[in-house]
Amino acid sequence: MQRSQKIEFLSLCESEEEVAMEAILADYVRSSVRQFMHANAIFHCERLCAEFPSEVNQQLLASCYLQNNQAYCAYHILKGTQMAQSRYLFALSCFKMDLLREAEAALCPANEPSSEVPNGAAGHFLLGLVYRYTDRKISAIHHFKQALSLDPLLWSAYEELCVLGAAEDAAAVFGETAAICIQNQYLHHASVLQNSQAFEEDHSVTSSKDNSADDVSPRQLKQLLSNNVREASGNCQGMAVSARSAVQPPNGGSTHLSLYTTPSPITTQYLCAAPPPLHRNALPNVSNTNSIAADSSPRSTVNSTIQAPRRKFVDEGKLRKISGRLFSDSGPRRSTRLAAEASANTGSNATSTAGNGPNNPSKYLGNSKFSSAALRSVTLRKVSNWTNENFDDGMKNEVIDGCRPIIVSGALPSGDPKALDQETTMLSGVAPNTSKLLSCAGEILGLLRLFGEGYRLSCIYKCQDALEAYSKLPHKHYNTGWVLSQVGKAYFELVDYLEADRAFGLARRVSPYSLEGMDIYSTVLYHLKEDMKLSYLAQELISTDRLAPQSWCAMGNCYSLQKDHETALKNFRRAVQLDSKFAYAHTLCGHEYVALDEFDNGIKSYQTALRIDSRHYKSLYGLGMVYLRQEKFEFAEHHFRLAFHINPCSSIIMSYLGTALHALKRSNEALEMMERAISADRKNPLPMYQKANILVSLECFEKALEVLEELKEYAPRESSIYALMGIIYKRCNMHDKAMLHFGLALDLKPSATDVATIKVTVLPFIMELGTDMKYVLMHVMEI
Incomplete structure (x- = not known):
């Protein structure tokens, strides 16, 4: 062999080893993240970046740091990077660090005003949050709507629209157009996967004809390696396609695919809380049971904080040959073997039945290579079962990877040849029946319409209508922590504290680990003067999560009920320190400042809450009360009226607005407002008492006595x-x-x-x- 050929051969071997080593390290990092071993993932990812420095590997390292709640590390790693996925992760890091201007610049570069927002729906959602917290409501609404148009299942975007008071009817958002969008997204993915599998199997057949396991020309390998970055940055814009890793993971590996799931980018802020609920819209990618979920698209709509786009080193057939001396499985793909053996055994049903019995799975699986352990490693699920009543049964073996797409695992069918054919069809990458898919999407969207309408009505404070909407939910969905908390909030807004206490109590029993709405629940107990229950709730929340603002709000309400306003203020300020964007904590600080007669500090706290959420009417109410006590009646009337425009159903706000009008000598308007307040809530004694006061000032004593006699029945x-x-x-x-x-x-x-x-x-x-x-x-x- 000539010297040049030897050098070329040695360099080829080194390239092969480097490719295999990089694939192994990247796979192991993702495996550690899936098992929540973030420190281990960070260590190995640093080795990966040191050995193979590339922007894609930097993305993976930044994702590990974000999962470990170390946004500042991801910020420094990705600063100055240019790939779309890197910009999104950098913007997410900036958002967590409250560097909103830098986050906006990363998502919308000033020198490229027409550039596309990276990472699809998730990118638009993050940009909408940036605009919302920089008080640009119109731009925020635009991007939240863009996110929903790209991903109709992005519930977080609809929530934000509801909070901003700009949400359309849920029936319009989660209607037929959304179902067609979901269907088209899935069909596009199925087409891409089918074409990819066809190419892969054709190449596998071609390469199997060659007896040499290392027959890859240096020119071909160099060409593949030189295209790595281009493939990672340009593949499938706007859609998430799983790049196939040819190295089998040590634990058997499972296949992941998220077609159109775009969880909120900020859901990983509270890593101490329980894992999020399982997503019904996560679909299994079963075309390659040994592949690792790796998103090769920088504009993917999957949760990028966990799964960064991975570069496609070489195609699966070639990498299997390269790593042949590392892994013994170099034969045909499992899906190919399954289809072949199933068809081979169709003609020998009688023999198989006699040997194994009619209910034995091996009747259709053929030889002994398919052991029970092998069956457990196959990840597949019937499309027809996505939305049926037995969905929870099929999810028992799912793995929750934080906010990452989940693995949907299931067993192979054992008694019906048609069922096996259906599974084999799914394994081969063929799309399911479009009408069936549209029906499944319609079921999911029908459920979201009920959720969405109830939440939208709650956010515009039509709480009685919201309760009716929630009551239409199926029993199994109504009796969940989130829904019961929303029901409790609705009763709280209706000043029905007993029913709110009952709803929140049920929510605590169903989801004792959840902190959703617990700040409102503590306020309910404060109004009911349930000091023992409030103290117990505060202690439970602190023991559950000391880093959650809801826990410290409950503790503050506990001290406030005991008239220890200074200690209560310390607890509320602790909640603000933990989450500066938690508007209700700022409002509670304002209440305590007012109780301590520190009106200037109270006004600052209320104004801070309004900067965070311009529709937080409780802060407007607080400002009105301060100005009313200071006898600045014009300012009081202004803020009460703003609060009334946001929540036109609150009898308390109407009562104090009428009081301010009466102080301004506008008694007729004040009487009219008191009548509206009485009609809104007959059980609220405040507007009736204020009406009697106004009548006394007008010297209508008989009418005032009539009102007071009626009032004695409600408050004897x-x-x-x-x-x-x-x-x-x-x-x-x-x-x-x-x-x-x-x-x-x-x-x-x-x-x-x-x-x-x-x-x-x-x-x-x-x-x-x-x-x-x-x-x-x-x-x-x-x-």
Whole structure:
């Protein structure tokens, strides 16, 4: 052999080993991430980047750091990178670090205003979040709608639209157009996979004719290696296609595929919480049971924080030959063997049945190479079972990879040849019946329509309608933690605290690990003055997750109920420190500042909450109350009216808006607003009492007494009602009834302010009485 040929041969062997080594390391990193061993994944990924420096491997390392909640590491690794997927991961890192301007620049470069947002629907969703938190509502709405148009199952985008008050009816968003979009996406994927498999099997047949396991020309290998980056960055724009790794993973490997699942990019913020629920829209990629899920598209809509696009080193047939001395399985693909052996055994049914029995799976599987262990490693599922009632049974062996697409595992059919044919068809990459697929997509979207309509109505505070929408959900979906928490929030907005307590209590029993809505639940218990339940809830939440703002909000409410406002404020500020974008925590801080008479700090907290969420009406209500106490009635009326436009169904906001109008001497408008508040909630005593006050100021004493007599039925132990009736009787010169109602008011132990008001009102009247009667009454009333 000549010297040049020897050199070329040695360089070829080195290239082969490098390709195999890179594939093994990359596969092992992803395997560690799937098993939540993030430190191990980071260590090996650093080795991968040191040995094979490339931007694609940097993406994988950044993804590991993001999974380990180390966004600052991913930020420095990806700073200055140019690939679309790198820009998306860099923007995600910036968003987690609250560097919103840099995140926007990464997603929409200033020098390329017409460039496409990377990573499809997930990229548009992240950009929408950036615009939302930089107070650009119109742009945020546009990108959330873009995300939904690209991925109709992107529920997080619809949630954000609901929060911004810009969501369309759920029937329009999750309708026929969405179903067709899902069908087209799946068919496109099926076509790509089928073509890829056809090429792969053709090449496998060609290469099997050659007896040499290492017969790859240097020119071919160099050409393949030189196209690595181009293939990774340009393959299948806008669609997620799994790149096939030819190296079999040590644990047998499983196939992953996410066709149109785009989880929220920020769902990995709370890694201490329980894993997210299983996605019904995750479909198995069963064309290669030994391949590793690796997204080769930089514009993929899968969750990029876990699965970065992987470069396609060489095609599967060649890499199998290269790694032949490392792995013993160099024969035909499992799907090919399965189809061949199934067809071979069709003609020998009688013999197989006699040997194995009618219910033995080996009746259709042929020889002993298909052991039970091999069966367990085959990942497949019938398309017809995606939405049936037994879906949960087929998901028992699924692996949850954080927010990553899940592995859908199942057993091979054992008794029906048609079933085996269907599975074999799925293994060969052929798309299922389009009408069946459209029906399945319609079922999923029908469920989302119910969820979406209920959530949309809740966000525009039509809470009674929202409760009716949630009641239409199937029983198994209604009795889940998320839905019951939404029901509790709806009752909270309706000021029905007892029902809210019941709904949240059920949610805690169903999902004791979930913190969804627990900040509102603690406020419900605060209003009910359930100090023991509130204390127990706060301790449970702290023990569940000390780094969740909801836990510290519950603790703050617990101290606030005990009138320890300084300690409560410390807890609320801790919640703000943990999540600066948690608007409700800022509002609760404002309430405590006001309770401590620190009005300036209270106003700052309310305004911060409004910068985070311009529709957070509770902060507008807080500002109105501050200005009302400061007797700045114009400002109070302005903020109460803004809150009323956001939540036109709240009788409390209407009551205080009417009070501000009355203070501005606009009594007719105030009376009209009080009537609306009474109609909105007959059980709320506040608007009826304020209406009586307004009538007294207008000297309509008879009407005021009628209102107060009716009010006594709703609040029979409210001292202020009897005090106001005493004032009315005094002004009508009905002294005996006046003294009777003043005495009743004092017997009900009113607040110190009400006591002072009553005494100031009663004292001049007592001084007009005779000497003996005067001293007796003054002694009884402790004047």
